[in-house]
Amino acid sequence: xxxxxxxxxxxxxxxxxxxxxxxxxxxxxxxxxxxxxxxxxxxxxxxxxxxxxxxxxxxxxxxxxxxxxxxxxxxxxxxxxxxxxxxxxxxxxxxxxxxxxxxxxxxxxxxxxxxxxxxxxxxxxxxxxxxxxxxxxxxxxxxxxxxxxxxxxxxxxxxxxxxxxxxxxxxxxxxxxxxxxxxxxxxxxxxxxxxxxxxxxxxxxxxxxxxxxxxxxxxxxxxxxxxxxxxxxxxxxxxxxxxxxxxxxxxxxxxxxxxxxxxxxxxxxxxxxxxxxxxxxxxxxxxxxxxxxxxxxxxxxxxxxxxxxxxxxxxxxxxxxxxxxxxxxxxxxxxxxxxxxxxxxxxxxxxxxxxxxxxxxxxxxxxxxxxxxxxxxxxxxxxxxxxxxxxxxxxxxxxxxxxxxxxxxxxxxxxxxxxxxxxxxxxxxxxxxxxxxxxxxxxxxxxxxxxxxxxxxxxxxxxxxxxxxxxx
Amino acid sequence: xxxxxxxxxxxxxxxxxxxxxxxxxxxxxxxxxxxxxxxxxxxxxxxxxxxxxxxxxxxxxxxxxxxxxxxxxxxxxxxxxxxxxxxxxxxxxxxxxxxxxxxxxxxxxxxxxxxxxxxxxxxxxxxxxxxxxxxxxxxxxxxxxxxxxxxxxxxxxxxxxxxxxxxxxxxxxxxxxxxxxxxxxxxxxxxxxxxxxxxxxxxxxxxxxxxxxxxxxxxxxxxxxxxxxxxxxxxxxxxxxxxxxxxxxxxxxxxxxxxxxxxxxxxxxxxxxxxxxxxxxxxxxxxxxxxxxxxxxxxxxxxxxxxxxxxxxxxxxxxxxxxxxxxxxxxxxxxxxxxxxxxxxxxxxxxxxxxxxxxxxxxxxxxxxxxxxxxxxxxxxxxxxxxxxxxxxxxxxxxxxxxxxxxxxxxxxxxxxxxxxxxxxxxxxxxxxxxxxxxxxxxxxxxxxxxxxxxxxxxxxxxxxxxxxxxxxxxxxxxxxxxxxxxxxxxxxxxxxxxxxxxxxxxxxxxxxxxxxxxxxxx
Numbered sequence: 004x005x006x007x008x009x010x011x012x013x014x015x016x017x018x019x020x021x022x023x024x025x026x027x028x029x030x031x032x033x034x035x036x037x038x039x040x041x042x043x044x045x046x047x048x049x050x051x052x053x054x055x056x057x058x059x060x061x062x063x064x065x066x067x068x069x070x071x072x073x074x075x076x077x078x079x080x081x082x083x084x085x086x087x088x089x090x091x092x093x094x095x096x097x098x099x100x101x102x103x104x105x106x107x108x109x110x111x112x113x114x115x116x117x118x119x120x121x122x123x124x125x126x127x128x129x130x131x132x133x134x135x136x137x138x139x140x141x142x143x144x145x146x147x148x149x150x151x152x153x154x155x156x157x158x159x160x161x162x163x164x165x166x167x168x169x170x171x172x173x174x175x176x177x178x179x180x181x182x183x184x185x186x187x188x189x190x191x192x193x194x195x196x197x198x199x200x201x202x203x204x205x206x207x208x209x210x211x212x213x214x215x216x217x218x219x220x221x222x223x224x225x226x227x228x229x230x231x232x233x234x235x236x237x238x239x240x241x242x243x244x245x246x247x248x249x250x251x252x253x254x255x256x257x258x259x260x261x262x263x264x265x266x267x268x269x270x271x272x273x274x275x276x277x278x279x280x281x282x283x284x285x286x287x288x289x290x291x292x293x294x295x296x297x298x299x300x301x302x303x304x305x306x307x308x309x310x311x312x313x314x315x316x317x318x319x320x321x322x323x324x325x326x327x328x329x330x331x332x333x334x335x336x337x338x339x340x341x342x343x344x345x346x347x348x349x350x351x352x353x354x355x356x357x358x359x360x361x362x363x364x365x366x367x368x369x370x371x372x373x374x375x376x377x378x379x380x381x382x383x384x385x386x387x388x389x390x391x392x393x394x395x396x397x398x399x400x401x402x403x404x405x406x407x408x409x410x411x412x413x414x415x416x417x418x419x420x421x422x423x424x425x426x427x428x429x430x431x432x433x434x435x436x437x438x439x440x441x442x443x444x445x446x447x448x449x450x451x452x453x454x455x456x457x458x459x460x461x462x463x464x465x466x467x468x469x470x471x472x473x474x475x
Numbered sequence: 476x477x478x479x480x481x482x483x484x485x486x487x488x489x490x491x492x493x494x495x496x497x498x499x500x501x502x503x504x505x506x507x508x509x510x511x512x513x514x515x516x517x518x519x520x521x522x523x524x525x526x527x528x529x530x531x532x533x534x535x536x537x538x539x540x541x542x543x544x545x546x547x548x549x550x551x552x553x554x555x556x557x558x559x560x561x562x563x564x565x566x567x568x569x570x571x572x573x574x575x576x577x578x579x580x581x582x583x584x585x586x587x588x589x590x591x592x593x594x595x596x597x598x599x600x601x602x603x604x605x606x607x608x609x610x611x612x613x614x615x616x617x618x619x620x621x622x623x624x625x626x627x628x629x630x631x632x633x634x635x636x637x638x639x640x641x642x643x644x645x646x647x648x649x650x651x652x653x654x655x656x657x658x659x660x661x662x663x664x665x666x667x668x669x670x671x672x673x674x675x676x677x678x679x680x681x682x683x684x685x686x687x688x689x690x691x692x693x694x695x696x697x698x699x700x701x702x703x704x705x706x707x708x709x710x711x712x713x714x715x716x717x718x719x720x721x722x723x724x725x726x727x728x729x730x731x732x733x734x735x736x737x738x739x740x741x742x743x744x745x746x747x748x749x750x751x752x753x754x755x756x757x758x759x760x761x762x763x764x765x766x767x768x769x770x771x772x773x774x775x776x777x778x779x780x781x782x783x784x785x786x787x788x789x790x791x792x793x794x795x796x797x798x799x800x801x802x803x804x805x806x807x808x809x810x811x812x813x814x815x816x817x818x819x820x821x822x823x824x825x826x827x828x829x830x831x832x833x834x835x836x837x838x839x840x841x842x843x844x845x846x847x848x849x850x851x852x853x854x855x856x857x858x859x860x861x862x863x864x865x866x867x868x869x870x871x872x873x874x875x876x877x878x879x880x881x882x883x884x885x886x887x888x889x890x891x892x893x894x895x896x897x898x899x900x901x902x903x904x905x906x907x908x909x910x911x912x913x914x915x916x917x918x919x920x921x922x923x924x925x926x927x928x929x930x931x932x933x934x935x936x937x938x939x940x941x942x943x944x945x946x947x948x949x950x951x952x953x954x955x956x957x958x959x960x961x962x963x964x965x966x967x968x969x970x971x972x973x974x975x976x977x978x979x980x981x982x983x984x985x986x987x988x989x990x991x992x993x994x995x996x997x998x
Contacts, residue, residue, distance in 0.1 A: 056820055086674070
């Protein structure tokens with residue numbers, strides 16, 4: 004379609020057309036992007052979920068997105084910003100631009116991460132909107148366990164401290180602290196039950212079933228299937244009162260059994276502090292309609308959805324939520340400031356063991372390869388047309404071209420938030436295809452069609468929130 | 476039983492459900508073929524819609540989408556060297572080599588047919604053995620998982636292209652990368668070098684796009700002068716003359732010789748599907764490990780001259796690995812349906828959808844007269860979806876193959892763009908784009924020294940799980956003998972040791988280092 008002649012004489016003139024075309028592109032895309040109105044919301048909203056696709060928080064987030072979308076009449080896209088035991092997602096959501104277009108799904112980890120010095124983010128950095136759900140932690144044992152009641156378990160812990168093994172989350176994460184807090188309330192040392200770190204409740208429950216664990220601490224909905232099938236037994240729920248739902252009302256609270264300890268996993272929505280008050284008010288009004296069950300999507304209300312999923316749907320509006328957050332935060336401060344949690348919890352294998360093994364393996368295999376290569380090289384210097392000498396990158400132009408790829412990616416990372424996704428992509432597409440020898444018109448055509456096409460594909464159809472920037 | 480089955484047939488074979496299956500199959504193919512978007516993502520995007528579908532249609536949609544998505548991942552793997560899913564990373568070198576030889580349609584044809592076969596066998600395992608097999612998950616504690624991870628990683632290192640030492644280099648890079656950030660095993664962040672973002676860790680999807688896709692773009696950009704035309708010509712030669720009887724010619728290009736191949740490979744299919752189903756039904760182990768193990772087994776049983784093909788365009792390798800990764804899909808539904816424990820992230824979403832429809836997964840699901848037809852409905856959809864995959868996959872292969880004909884001045888910038896967006900899409904973060912870039916450069920370096928990139932990806936994926944299983948096991952018992960304390964653990968452990976000792980022995984007995992490798996020119 005195009006005869007590519009790499010060494011054209013008039014490179015200077017070419018560069019000028021290049022710039023001109025680039026400028027035109029910028030103007031073109033800025034024109035097409037100038038349809039922003041002032042009424043909130045005028046463009047898609049991002050809901051940041053700090054946990055992975057498929058989990059409980061993700062399910063709640065995605066359903067909330069559906070309701071918000073129908074109430075606000077604008078697309079609401081869920082982004083799973085996972086990792087760092089919740090640090091990543093909470094920071095992304097709460098520290099977003101305070102323009103009302105990034106809403107944060109917050110979970111109880113927000114109250115604990117800063118006490119562990121993992122982040123300096125606290126609940127006070129967020130403007131709380133509405134809490135959505137409170138599921139208490141509970142203690143579970145296998146159906147054939149010797150422990151029939153919490154009293155049996157308490158006695159065993161007192162008799163044989165440091166022997167029972169439990170799991171439910173990563174070390175020092177929510178359900179570990181739930182168990183630790185309960186032990187403290189019994190005047191026991193939090194380390195009297197060994198915590199085996201795991202990815203979450205599902206693998207922990209599975210380990211419980213293999214018989215390697217004595218106890219799992221997680222929330223009721225997480226354990227529902229095995230509870231219903233009779234494979235595990237719930238010894239006590241860490242709540243003030245029994246659960247209202249039919250599924251869980253049979254299970255006694257710890258309070259009924261003489262302990263005062265309660266711990267509730269909560270989820271709620273917040274937004275960056277400094278978001279204009281009228282936007283916050285609008286969101287709270289809408290959320291009130293949703294959590295009260297008034298708003299319906301396809302004939303189903305929020306409360307019906309939460310019930311069916313086995314989630315509690317206690318909600319607290321702004322100030323009450325803020326109050327709750329404050330108390331929650333103080334409680335975790337008390338637990339995490341205890342001396343047992345001050346030193347790094349290392350367990351039998353410290354955090355450096357595994358990287359050291361991997362590093363050692365890397366070093367050893369590298370030496371093996373180098374020694375092997377050296378000997379081979381010495382043995383046959385002349386005959387081997389060794390493949391290590393593939394000289395594809397010899398010419399300066401070739402090197403320039405691959406640097407250009409690197410530069411394009413870096414440019415996209417830096418410029419997309421400012422210029423907008425479409426504009427940035429168009430510039431990169433135009434320049435790279437031009438450099439590879441396409442004609443100006445072809446390059447421009449590809450740049451415009453493809454950048455808009457990719458934007459529509461990902462943003463419209465696949466609901467990935469691509470940056471919009473000043474232009475588009 | 477038969478009553479429930481008839482009800483299920485009645486419920487499933489309605490115009491509405493069939494339409495839902497058709498739509499979600501197309502959607503699954505489409506999403507799966509886009510680099511960076513996973514089957515999990517496709518299903519999660521679909522979930523809000525399933526809420527207002529009836530349970531049969533909703534589940535049918537998910538089943539169909541998942542099956543189609545995993546196959547569709549092979550399309551960018553083959554055509555652009557961007558693995559659509561981590562399980563495609565096992566055979567990306569083979570598939571892409573075939574594309575460079577102009578045999579991409581044949582490669583995708585094999586991948587399609589064997590995906591369907593694997594999917595069907597996996598479905599049969601689910602149908603006939605689910606209740607019996609599910610409890611095996613309870614035999615798998617951290618010791619067994621530890622060995623399973625070691626097995627998957629060993630397979631990647633031992634079978635990958637190049638020497639074992641180079642495979643090990645790649646593997647240890649992957650394992651080191653998996654340590655970055657704040658994982659679930661330790662309560663302190665590691666290897667973050669003071670960069671706050673690194674606390675997140677390295678996501679394997681941008682890493683995979685970088686190591687394969689961007690590395691290839693970089694290589695092609697620098698190669699553009701020397702042979703810009705030749706590769707295009709090679710690709711065109713195979714495809715462009717089709718004007719006569721289009722369909723039969725097209726069918727020939729995609730499916731040529733496949734019947735013969737299927738006949739020859741009955742025992743391979745059997746072993747690959749068994750590997751796939753067995754690994755798939757273990758919670759937390761899925762298509763990725765299955766594909767690597769199956770690929771390793773496949774290479775092991777190959778004749779010496781076939782062995783040389785592995786990594787350079789072996790259709791047998793592709794066939795066995797795709798069979799296993801599709802068989803593992805149905806496997807993941809076994810613990811999800813029977814125990815309510817998700818076998819992978821897709822079935823985690825499925826459990827949510829089931830609960831939404833007032834269905835409580837668990838043993839009860841097989842005895843409840845209301846819910847049993849639904850379970851049969853899932854079975855029927857698995858079969859239907861896989862059968863439907865043949866024509867739809869064929870169309871996808873044909874239209875995807877057009878990519879090869881686009882001149883490289885246009886397609887290379889587009890692939891670059893897809894690398895960027897694909898890396899961005901998974902977490903909506905430009906940090907991941909940066910990860911992709913660094914991994915792309917690493918990929919170029921690795922390629923320069925002929926170090927395979929596949930084990931790096933698997934190292935990133937399994938590193939965390941391996942360490943977790945290791946730490947958990949040592950938390951439970953201080954003695955190392957516990958790693959061999961149970962029959963399954965001991966069996967897997969011995970298997971891993973044999974896997975490592977065998978090549979070591981043959982390496983030690985090798986006469987002289989000079990003859991070790993003939994000059995190996997990839998292209």
